[in-house]
Amino acid sequence: MDTSPTAARVLPARHRTVLFWASVACAAALILVPAWMLAGNPAVLGGHPLLPGILLVAAAAGVVWAILLWVRRDVPRPRSRVRAVGAWAGRIAVLALAAGLAWLSPFAYQPGQAAEAGPTSDLAVTESATAITMSPEGRTATKGLVFYPGARVDAKAYQDILAPAVGAGYRVVILKEPLGLSLLDGSQARSAMADNPDIRTWAVGGHSLGGVSASSFALANTDVSGLVLYASYPIESLRGRTGLSVLSVSGSQDGLSTPAKIQASRDLLPVDTEFAAVQGGVHAFFGDYGAQPGDGEPGISRQAAQQQIAAATVSFLGQLQRN
Known part of the structure; x- marks a missing residue:
């Protein structure tokens, strides 16, 4: 059995598999959350342009990530435990970002009976x-x-x-x-x-x-x-x-x-x-x-x-x- 320092630092294969699927989840979140907000809430596109701009950037990043995951799906990538900790921290941050974007979805205008007071005009x-x-x-x-x-x-x-x-x-x-x-x-x-x-x-x-x-x-x-x-x-x-x-x-x-x-x-x-x-x-x-x-x-x-x-x-x- 190889007991060299390099081998000892390599992440087990099952952990790399879990990390891969976590990456898939992150890429999906970056795509689906913006899609849900842009398509399902008219207040997003009708509001200040900063939010839809950020959503489009997030969705584009998710698409690029998904493509890279697909292209490299069969490429073995040994990863040390130290790098794995950083990878997990990054993926948690991405999921937190997706959750934050979802929270920013505005309360949309729901037309009601207009209040009337004082003189009115067109x-x-x-x-x-x-x-x-x-x-x-x-x-x-x-x-x-x-x-x-x-x-x-x-x-x-x-x-x-x-x-x-x-x-x-x-x-x-x-x-x-x-x-x-x-x-x-x-x-x-x-x-x-x-x-x-x-x-x-x-x-x-x-x-x-x-x-x-x-x-x-x-x-x-x-x-x-x-x-x-x-x-x-x-x-x-x-x-x-x-x-x-x-x-x-x-x-x-x-x-x-x-x-x-x-x-x-x-x-x-x-x-x-x-x-x-x-x-x-x-x-x-x-x-x-x-x-x-x-x-x-x-x-x-x-x-x-x-x-x-x-x-x-x-x-x-x-x-x-x-x-």
């Missing part, structure tokens, strides 16, 4: 790779709202609930966030404002995690006159931010941004902040994307809740003064 909607812009048709808007969606929520899910604000004469820009996470580009509102130079008075807003980014943006940018928080709260104090009006709308049955969290946020917001609570409202009622894991049980219909949310938003925007 809307002019334009869409780019990074934003959805809604303007009142036939009217000149001088005030605008840049809105950050909640984490992994389709930007289109906020069109209906924000449409009444457009009908009342305000321009609304809903951001398409990179990977559906506003924290990856918290200053994205600046580009939207620059693309609409005719708007003289700006508010920023957001739902859930999007509201956190909107709060930070409002704190750092003094040309923002208003902040609209949907089931959200800041992580930094805005008490010292002068010239900023704030509206905080929450749901009494929200299981994520709970009433206790909203109450605690009062100390971080200006003393004249306007608070509105939708009795029976839940986290997912601030957009149209279906139910959300971890949310509470609603005690009001989605339509009735959204009418209250939209009415509070329209009223708040009407009171904004230019900084």
Whole structure:
């Protein structure tokens, strides 16, 4: 029997076989997860281009890996135990990547009955790779709202609930966030404002995690006159931010941004902040994307809740003064 150091370091054949099939599983995951997301969720291709770009790269890597595995399937490849540990670590990382990509699949827009509040009109909607812009048709808007969606929520899910604000004469820009996470580009509102130079008075807003980014943006940018928080709260104090009006709308049955969290946020917001609570409202009622894991049980219909949310938003925007 060969007892040389080289032979002692070679991985047994059955272990190499297991490693081979682990490679097959990794290649399949890199192909199937992007295929499932791209084909099965319209919000992926309709959102920020970063996610579909990453999915296409992952799928291409999976195809190349699968081809190499097929071509080299009969080629014996002795592998030391040290290299095997590294190989297993790499394959675990690939599977974790595939799982992470699957988690990033956004909550897609589920059309509902649009909320109605205040004056209405036809809307002019334009869409780019990074934003959805809604303007009142036939009217000149001088005030605008840049809105950050909640984490992994389709930007289109906020069109209906924000449409009444457009009908009342305000321009609304809903951001398409990179990977559906506003924290990856918290200053994205600046580009939207620059693309609409005719708007003289700006508010920023957001739902859930999007509201956190909107709060930070409002704190750092003094040309923002208003902040609209949907089931959200800041992580930094805005008490010292002068010239900023704030509206905080929450749901009494929200299981994520709970009433206790909203109450605690009062100390971080200006003393004249306007608070509105939708009795029976839940986290997912601030957009149209279906139910959300971890949310509470609603005690009001989605339509009735959204009418209250939209009415509070329209009223708040009407009171904004230019900084």
